[in-house]
Amino acid sequence: xxxxxxxxxxxxxxxxxxxxxxxxxxxxxxxxxxxxxxxxxxxxxxxxxxxxxxxxxxxxxxxxxxxxxxxxxxxxxxxxxx
Numbered sequence: 001x002x003x004x005x006x007x008x009x010x011x012x013x014x015x016x017x018x019x020x021x022x023x024x025x026x027x028x029x030x031x032x033x034x035x036x037x038x039x040x041x042x043x044x045x046x047x048x049x050x051x052x053x054x055x056x057x058x059x060x061x062x063x064x065x066x067x068x069x070x071x072x073x074x075x076x077x078x079x080x081x082x
Contacts, residue, residue, distance in 0.1 A: 025033060050058070064070060 025036065028036065
């Protein structure tokens, strides 16, 4: 159980929460830890802003997909031997 800490600052609660999360991570498989790393990195590092040029490229790609010019997943899987 987490406590509020002293002076209402929640210092103890934060320390306990961090230790609890670390203990949970120790129970995960290597594959689960790798997946978790991706999630935590996305939370820990600031997201990059999309430039106007990149936004235009994304819009163009989406328009191509909507027009049926996209690549089917099955075709990619065949090419990769999956």
